[in-house]
Amino acid sequence: MSEIAASPATSTPSTLHASLLDLVRRTSSDLPADIRISLQKGREKEDRGSRALLALDTIDCNIGIAAEESAPICQDTGMIKFYVHHPVGYDTLALEDAAKAVVAEATAIGYLRQNSVDSITGKNTGNNLGPGTPLFHYQAWRKNQVDIRLMLKGGGCENVGAQYSLPMDLPELGKKAGRDLEGVKLAILHAIWKAQGKGCAPGYIGVCVGGDRASGLEVAKEQLLRVVGDTNPDDTLSVLEQECARIANGLGVGPMGFGGDTTVLGVKIASRNRLPASFFVSVSYACWAHRRRGVTLDPATNAITGWLYETADETLPEGH
Numbered sequence: 001m002s003e004i005a006a007s008p009a010t011s012t013p014s015t016l017h018a019s020l021l022d023l024v025r026r027t028s029s030d031l032p033a034d035i036r037i038s039l040q041k042g043r044e045k046e047d048r049g050s051r052a053l054l055a056l057d058t059i060d061c062n063i064g065i066a067a068e069e070s071a072p073i074c075q076d077t078g079m080i081k082f083y084v085h086h087p088v089g090y091d092t093l094a095l096e097d098a099a100k101a102v103v104a105e106a107t108a109i110g111y112l113r114q115n116s117v118d119s120i121t122g123k124n125t126g127n128n129l130g131p132g133t134p135l136f137h138y139q140a141w142r143k144n145q146v147d148i149r150l151m152l153k154g155g156g157c158e159n160v161g162a163q164y165s166l167p168m169d170l171p172e173l174g175k176k177a178g179r180d181l182e183g184v185k186l187a188i189l190h191a192i193w194k195a196q197g198k199g200c201a202p203g204y205i206g207v208c209v210g211g212d213r214a215s216g217l218e219v220a221k222e223q224l225l226r227v228v229g230d231t232n233p234d235d236t237l238s239v240l241e242q243e244c245a246r247i248a249n250g251l252g253v254g255p256m257g258f259g260g261d262t263t264v265l266g267v268k269i270a271s272r273n274r275l276p277a278s279f280f281v282s283v284s285y286a287c288w289a290h291r292r293r294g295v296t297l298d299p300a301t302n303a304i305t306g307w308l309y310e311t312a313d314e315t316l317p318e319g320h
């Protein structure tokens with residue numbers, strides 16, 4: 001009897017579509033473990049009867065209902081950003097086509113609110129598609145695995161992001177931020193303090209020290225993919241992260257600006273080389289509704305092989 005070779009597993013468009021639709025649904029409606037745990041720690045910290053605790057209790061209720069009903073956590077869908085690591089040869093064009101179709105379908109179902117507007121005419125496109133949305137970031141790697149992380153980055157918190165070109169006077173603090181770690185710290189704290197309740201605190205803060213203007217802001221936002229409880233492998237930055245978070249939570253801004261001890265859930269800092277002539281500190285501010293989820297896919301079938309951000313202690317893929 002002749003041996004019949006098993007058919008190699010193949011991807012069908014519907015497998016990729018189903019995988020991505022599930023990713024969008026969960027990202028929009030079900031906050032990741034680390035953010036939930038941090039918000040819970042904030043609730044334990046705030047005084048009974050305080051407006052800070054009232055705000056966190058309301059947020060907690062919102063989170064529970066959204067997850068239960070697969071409904072958007074916030075009315076602001078946010079900027080839809082896919083971060084993709086893929087093996088060499090993986091068809092990213094097919095992925096992009098599928099992701100766009102999924103975004104339109106998720107909007108029609110109601111997983112995503114219609115929230116993308118033509119910047120010139122002001123017209124809502126109705127399906128969250130248009131020039132520059134969704135956004136895709138690709139990086140090839142040698143693993144035989146596709147890693148897709150989706151972030152829905154709110155507009156209100158995006159508005160309070162900031163970029164500092166050091167040295168810089170910070171009149172509100174009565175100080176000047178110089179080109180050193182103390183200056184970096186002042187710039188980060190200035191951005192957090194200036195946001196006050198705007199940006200829907202407690203915030204989650206991504207920072208890049210260095211780079212150019214564009215790369216600095218991009219790297220700062222990528223830090224928001226890190227989990228709250230991770231430890232920066234760079235000791236200096238690790239200390240700076242902890243110090244900034246500690247001081248920020250003593251500023252008295254609190255949840256939604258109502259006062260209290262929970263102003264930030266964490267501060268994550270990366271550095272990139274800079275030119276001698278410039279020294280940027282770029283700050284990306286994410287709100288409490290920090291919607292980011294991720295999946296790993298089998299590159300041959302595009303079936304989901306694992307969910308990311310299910311526990312509070314995951315790490316980023318190499319290369320971030």
Ligand code: SF4
Nearest residue numbers: 074154156157200287
């Ligand atoms: S900043 Fe965040 S929580 Fe506030 S409205 Fe925007 S998406 Fe919603």
